Amino acid sequence: MITAEETRQAGTTESSGVAHRDAEVAELELSAARTRRRVLRMLQANPAGHVGGALSVIEILVALYRRAMRFGPDRVTDPQRDRFLLSAGHKALAQYAVLAEVGVVDDPVLDTYGRTGSALPGHPDLHKLPGIEANTGALGHGLPIGCGMALGARLRGYRSRVYVVLGDGELPEGSNWEAAAIAAHHRLDTLTAFVDVNGLQISGPTAQVLGMESIAAKFAAFGWAVVEIDGNDVAAVCDVLDRLPLSAGRPTAVIARTVKGKGLPGLEGTVASHYWKPTPEQLHAAIAAADAAVARAAARVQEVAR
Numbered sequence: 527m528i529t530a531e532e533t534r535q536a537g538t539t540e541s542s543g544v545a546h547r548d549a550e551v552a553e554l555e556l557s558a559a560r561t562r563r564r565v566l567r568m569l570q571a572n573p574a575g576h577v578g579g580a581l582s583v584i585e586i587l588v589a590l591y592r593r594a595m596r597f598g599p600d601r602v603t604d605p606q607r608d609r610f611l612l613s614a615g616h617k618a619l620a621q622y623a624v625l626a627e628v629g630v631v632d633d634p635v636l637d638t639y640g641r642t643g644s645a646l647p648g649h650p651d652l653h654k655l656p657g658i659e660a661n662t663g664a665l666g667h668g669l670p671i672g673c674g675m676a677l678g679a680r681l682r683g684y685r686s687r688v689y690v691v692l693g694d695g696e697l698p699e700g701s702n703w704e705a706a707a708i709a710a711h712h713r714l715d716t717l718t719a720f721v722d723v724n725g726l727q728i729s730g731p732t733a734q735v736l737g738m739e740s741i742a743a744k745f746a747a748f749g750w751a752v753v754e755i756d757g758n759d760v761a762a763v764c765d766v767l768d769r770l771p772l773s774a775g776r777p778t779a780v781i782a783r784t785v786k787g788k789g790l791p792g793l794e795g796t797v798a799s800h801y802w803k804p805t806p807e808q809l810h811a812a813i814a815a816a817d818a819a820v821a822r823a824a825a826r827v828q829e830v831a832r
């Protein structure tokens with residue numbers, strides 16, 4: 527995908543810019559489909575995990591890692607790299623899968639998921655796996671750590687951006703709101719928080735467990751720039767990433783509406799997908815659906831290339 531500004535600079539016509547954008551979106555959709563398939567590959571190794579929340583953030587992670595972040599196999603320890611924090615660390619399957627998709631993790635490592643001594647435990651561990659910036663899983667820590675990283679980069683004169691993914695069921699943790707105040711106070715416009723609003727959490731609908739709406743109004747009240755998008759629409763995610771910071775001097779909150787368990791046959795939008803222990807038959811059906819989604823996305827890439 528290219529921005530309107532890049533199109534002008536490259537001297538390309540509007541129609542060639544649109545074609546380029548369609549091609550890039552199709553590529554990222556294929557990448558998202560492969561990433562979902564990798565989540566299921568890990569379940570083939572160890573059939574239990576926080577699958578629902580992992581599958582709702584795939585498009586966000588793919589767009590971040592493939593479109594926005596200055597990060598990759600050659601930059602894992604570069605001090606000036608962009609940082610990604612999966613504050614809702616139970617969605618680790620998504621991060622492991624996208625790290626494999628961008629070549630930071632070798633695919634066979636995925637087959638050790640959840641086993642004793644594995645680099646891929648149920649929650650991410652920076653001491654075990656390259657590309658993990660902080661140990662998360664106890665909810666409410668990613669945004670405070672992200673504030674520190676953004677401030678630290680500024681003090682060192684680095685251009686690094688910091689991206690944090692939160693869950694809507696995580697927002698009741700008060701530390702998020704301390705961090706929201708700090709980020710606005712220090713004008714951390716290199717900090718972007720994606721809130722994965724799939725409307726569900728561990729024990730039921732978020733609105734019933736502890737409703738936090740309006741999430742957008744809350745972040746705005748703290749002084750953040752806010753935008754709401756369909757978080758499973760990779761083009762919409764890219765459009766926001768191209769416009770960061772949305773407002774100079776303000777951190778950005780992206781309220782991303784998503785579907786929990788996206789792509790799981792019969793389990794999309796269910797609390798049952800939160801921690802999923804599939805039967806062999808369920809896993810087989812999910813893999814068949816994921817393989818079909820990869821094939822459809824690959825055909826779409828071919829189609830837009832013609």
Ligand SMILES: Cc1ncc(C[n+]2csc(CCOP(=O)(O)OP(=O)(O)O)c2C)c(N)n1
Pocket residue numbers: 576578579580582614616663664665666692693694695696697722724726727728732786800
């Ligand atoms: C401090 C803390 N309290 C409770 C938990 C237990 N817990 C694990 S996941 C979860 C729900 C999180 O909801 P959300 O962030 O919306 O995740 P998603 O539905 O997207 O998977 C909770 C309460 C935890 N991990 N950390």
